[in-house]
Every structure is written in C-alpha cells, then in structure tokens.
Amino acid sequence: MKKFLAILLLYINNATSNYCYWNTGCPYKYLSTETAYNSVRGDIRDSVIKLTGCEPVSIWGIYRHGKRKPSTFFSDKMKAALPIKNLIVDSYKKGHSSLCAQDVENLQNWEYNSKFFDGKPDVTEEGRKEMIGLGKRLKEAFPELLHDLPKGSYTFRSAKGIWIEKSIDSFVSNLSNQKLVIEAAKTGMDVMSPYATCGFYQNKVQHNPDIYAESEKYLRSSEFLATKDRIQRRSGIELSLTEENITALYDLCRYTWSAVDCKISPWCALFTKDDLEVLEYAQDLRHYYRNSYGTAVNEVFGKVPLGDLFTSFENVSKGGGKKIVAYVTHATMLDQIYTTLGLFKDSKPLTGAHRDRDRKFRTSKISVFSANLVAVLNRCVKKGSEEYNVVFYLNEEPIRSICEEGVCSWEDFDTRLRPFVNATIDFCGETTEHY
Ligand SMILES: *[C@@H]1O[C@H](CO)[C@@H](O)[C@H](O)[C@H]1NC(C)=O
Ligand SMILES: *[C@@H]1O[C@H](CO)[C@@H](O)[C@H](O)[C@H]1NC(C)=O
Numbered sequence: 001m002k003k004f005l006a007i008l009l010l011y012i013n014n015a016t017s018n019y020c021y022w023n024t025g026c027p028y029k030y031l032s033t034e035t036a037y038n039s040v041r042g043d044i045r046d047s048v049i050k051l052t053g054c055e056p057v058s059i060w061g062i063y064r065h066g067k068r069k070p071s072t073f074f075s076d077k078m079k080a081a082l083p084i085k086n087l088i089v090d091s092y093k094k095g096h097s098s099l100c101a102q103d104v105e106n107l108q109n110w111e112y113n114s115k116f117f118d119g120k121p122d123v124t125e126e127g128r129k130e131m132i133g134l135g136k137r138l139k140e141a142f143p144e145l146l147h148d149l150p151k152g153s154y155t156f157r158s159a160k161g162i163w164i165e166k167s168i169d170s171f172v173s174n175l176s177n178q179k180l181v182i183e184a185a186k187t188g189m190d191v192m193s194p195y196a197t198c199g200f201y202q203n204k205v206q207h208n209p210d211i212y213a214e215s216e217k218y219l220r221s222s223e224f225l226a227t228k229d230r231i232q233r234r235s236g237i238e239l240s241l242t243e244e245n246i247t248a249l250y251d252l253c254r255y256t257w258s259a260v261d262c263k264i265s266p267w268c269a270l271f272t273k274d275d276l277e278v279l280e281y282a283q284d285l286r287h288y289y290r291n292s293y294g295t296a297v298n299e300v301f302g303k304v305p306l307g308d309l310f311t312s313f314e315n316v317s318k319g320g321g322k323k324i325v326a327y328v329t330h331a332t333m334l335d336q337i338y339t340t341l342g343l344f345k346d347s348k349p350l351t352g353a354h355r356d357r358d359r360k361f362r363t364s365k366i367s368v369f370s371a372n373l374v375a376v377l378n379r380c381v382k383k384g385s386e387e388y389n390v391v392f393y394l395n396e397e398p399i400r401s402i403c404e405e406g407v408c409s410w411e412d413f414d415t416r417l418r419p420f421v422n423a424t425i426d427f428c429g430e431t432t433e434h435y
C-alpha cells in the first residue's frame with residue numbers, strides 16, 4: 001500500500017511538473033542569427049540621446065536584411081525532417097513521448113507551406129515588416145533631419161541578393177513621404193561587404209571546415225550530448241536523431257515562429273529553454289570563428305565600412321555630405337564591424353570545451369535579423385563655436401561602452417576611425433563572387 005501511494009504520488013507529481021510549451025508564452029526567444037528583430041530591439045524613438053545645444057545632422061547605418069526564407073541547403077534538410085512529425089505523434093499515442101498533449105496536437109495540426117520551403121531566396125512578410133518599422137521609427141526619431149530628403153542628400157544601397165534588395169526597399173518605403181531613389185547593388189567590391197568578393201576569405205575562412213572545429217568539438221561535449229539525449233527522450237521516437245536531424249528540427253522551430261505577434265511554432269515544443277541555450281551556443285561558436293574574434297582577418301574587413309562612416313561624417317563636418325546613409329547587408333559584415341570596434345569581446349576566447357553563460361558574444365543579441373549599427377552625427381554650438389560628436393546605437397539602443405556614456409567627442413571618433421579610411425584588403429588575391 002505504501003509503495004502504491006509513493007508511486008501514485010510520483011506519478012501525479014510528474015504529470016503536474018511536466019513542462020508544456022503551448023502555455024508558457026514565448027519561453028526562450030534567443031535563436032542565434034534566426035532570432036527575430038522584435039525579440040531584441042530597442043526603440044530609437046525612446047532611446048535617442050538628445051543633447052542640449054546640439055542637433056543631429058547626419059545618420060549613417062548598416063543593417064542586416066530582414067528575416068529571410070531558408071536557402072535550399074537548409075530547407076532541404078528541414079523537408080527531410082518533416083516525417084519526424086508523424087513519428088512523434090505515433091510515439092505519443094503509444095505513451096512513449098513526454099510531450100504535452102496540446103503540444104503534440106499543435107504539431108499535428110501544423111501546416112506545411114510549400115512556398116516557404118521552396119528554397120527560393122526571399123525576405124519573409126515578417127522581415128519586410130521589421131524593415132518598414134526600422135525606417136518609420138527613424139523618421140519619427142529624427143523628424144527635422146529627415147523631413148526633407150532632396151536628391152543627393154542621401155545614399156541607400158544594399159548588397160546583392162533579392163532578399164537584401166527587398167529589405168532595403170521596405171526600409172526606405174516608410175522613411176519619407178518623398179520618392180527616394182535606391183542605388184543598384186554593386187556587383188564588385190562594396191564597402192558594405194568587402195569579404196564577399198575576397199577570394200582569400202572565401203577559401204580560407206567562409207568555406208574552410210576547420211573554422212568550425214570548436215563548434216564541432218562542442219557537439220561532442222557531454223553538455224551537448226545530454227541535450228541531444230533529452231530531445232530524443234522527449235520525442236520518444238525510435239529513429240535515432242543525428243546532429244543533422246536536431247539542426248533541422250531547430251531550424252523548423254526558428255523559421256516557423258513569428259515574433260512580431262509572438263506566434264510560437266509547435267516545433268519549438270521539442271526543446272526546453274536549456275536545450276535552446278545549448279543549441280544557441282553551438283551557433284555562436286560557428287559565427288565567432290567565421291565572422292569575428294576567432295579569426296584575425298575579420299577585424300580587417302570591418303575597417304572598410306567604418307572608414308566609409310568616418311569619411312561620410314567628415315564630409316558633413318566640412319559642409320557637404322549626406323543627411324542619411326543606409327546600407328543593408330549580411331550578418332557577417334555586422335559581426336566584423338563589432339570585431340573591429342572591439343565590441344562584445346570576451347576576455348577569453350569562446351571554445352567548445354566550456355560555455356560561458358555570461359559571455360558577451362551572443363549572436364542572438366547582435367546578429368539577429370535586421371540587426372543594425374547606427375551612428376548619429378550631432379552638431380553643437382558651444383560658446384559661439386561649432387563642434388561635433390557622434391552617438392552609436394545598436395538595435396535602437398545607445399552603445400554606452402563605446403565612448404563615455406555613449407557620446408563620442410569628435411576627437412575620440414577621429415582617433416578611433418580615421419585610421420580605417422584607407423584600409424586595404426590587398427591580400428584577397430583573386431576575387432570570387434559570392435552572395
Ligand atoms: C537524419 O539525418 C541523417 C543524416 O545524419 C539523414 O540522412 C536523414 O535523412 C535524416 N532524417 C530525417 C528524418 O531528417
Ligand atoms: C507605410 O506607408 C504607407 C503609405 O504611406 C501606409 O499605407 C502604411 O500603412 C505604412 N506602413 C507602416 C507599417 O507604417
């Protein structure tokens with residue numbers, strides 16, 4: 001009898017402590033580079049630093065494209081993983097899965113949208129909305145500066161790629177009531193993506209499997225293996241899930257979730273918050289070594305757009321220049337710029353042997369869809385003479401770590417960025433086009 005009671009209690013306890021996904025709100029929104037902008041952004045209208053005696057005279061910004069559809073490579077893997085859905089439903093019916101009934105039902109009712117998985121590169125509806133919102137909020141935060149944008153007072157250009165070009169179209173669409181002209185994407189080297197046409201980088205870094213060694217090492221760590229085991233047991237399926245399958249399921253979760261209205265994806269029910277943190281770190285390691293501090297050359301590429309930023313503001317301070325410059329490009333470029341500026345740098349390199357939960361380098365915060373680095377040049381009149389300062393914003397929040405309280409004096413700005421003006425990437429050798 002006593003034993004029976006104990007078992008009964010255990011059973012009840014188990015049932016009530018079971019984690020369900022469907023009723024936990026948006027439990028963990030940090031999905032590495034597939035994180036929605038809405039999950040991490042600030043709001044430039046609230047956060048803009050207004051300085052007495054100063055007025056904003058120029059804005060320079062570099063943006064990652066909005067949420068895109070998965071490429072053929074990833075969508076094929078996701079499509080291959082779709083039968084896992086029925087395996088999970090069957091295993092649940094046999095009592096082998098510890099998923100919650102509602103989560104299984106939601107997964108069963110999940111509708112496949114063939115258009116989304118056709119591999120054709122495009123920005124998603126959510127991505128378009130994110131980009132429209134960015135332009136609209138910028139207009140509202142800087143009404144006087146952006147009120148009138150005659151030809152020649154602005155530069156809008158994106159890197160090549162249909163999803164990137166559509167992203168800048170959306171960004172510009174609600175930035176002004178005037179008709180603005182977007183420059184055509186360049187086919188050769190551009191300041192917003194110098195690595196993309198650099199043969200050296202393409203061969204030695206981007207397409208070099210050794211770059212992913214630390215991430216691979218992490219996939220063999222006990223922490224990762226325990227996560228994999230948890231996912232396997234939760235699904236209750238007999239098919240032994242490979243790393244590739246887990247990645248495909250993670251992608252299904254990330255790509256079919258929408259943060260604009262917090263529309264969660266039933267695929268995410270396969271993962272707990274702990275699992276998602278582990279999967280996130282495996283991704284961080286990939287980007288850390290491919291785009292950032294893990295490989296020395298990344299710091300060089302970031303100098304190119306930052307040199308452009310410097311000249312752009314210097315031109316304004318000399319009486320010329322543009323009111324607004326906006327470039328839309330890839331996450332790689334943003335990561336490289338952070339690296340050049342020394343932002344989000346951990347005191348120890350990230351490795352597969354140890355996950356620092358408090359690390360600064362978090363792709364889920366800095367390389368999300370529509371991630372952006374914006375610099376604002378202010379002209380101030382002090383004691384009758386003019387001076388300039390620069391405020392940097394990341395995802396619509398001031399970057400306070402860059403200069404004192406986030407405001408860089410012109411001297412600070414000059415000291416840091418002028419050296420990048422004539423940065424060369426002459427080590428690139430033969431260039432290969434890569435979008
Ligand atoms: C699981 O991954 C393996 C490769 O590791 C792949 O061959 C197989 O098609 C995948 N299965 C599913 C259902 O995705
Ligand atoms: C953008 O502007 C158009 C036309 O002015 C308007 O119809 C639309 O509602 C605006 N969109 C947003 C998101 O503000």
Ligand SMILES: *[C@@H]1O[C@H](CO)[C@@H](O)[C@H](O)[C@H]1NC(C)=O
Pocket residue numbers: 308309311312315320321
């Ligand atoms: C700065 O001004 C010069 C002279 O007008 C122009 O050639 C150059 O393209 C400008 N550079 C930037 C980054 O705006």
Ligand SMILES: *[C@@H]1O[C@H](CO)[C@@H](O)[C@H](O)[C@H]1NC(C)=O
Pocket residue numbers: 418419421422
């Ligand atoms: C960059 O190169 C130009 C042309 O050679 C030169 O006039 C300028 O002084 C250089 N600027 C810097 C900051 O080195």
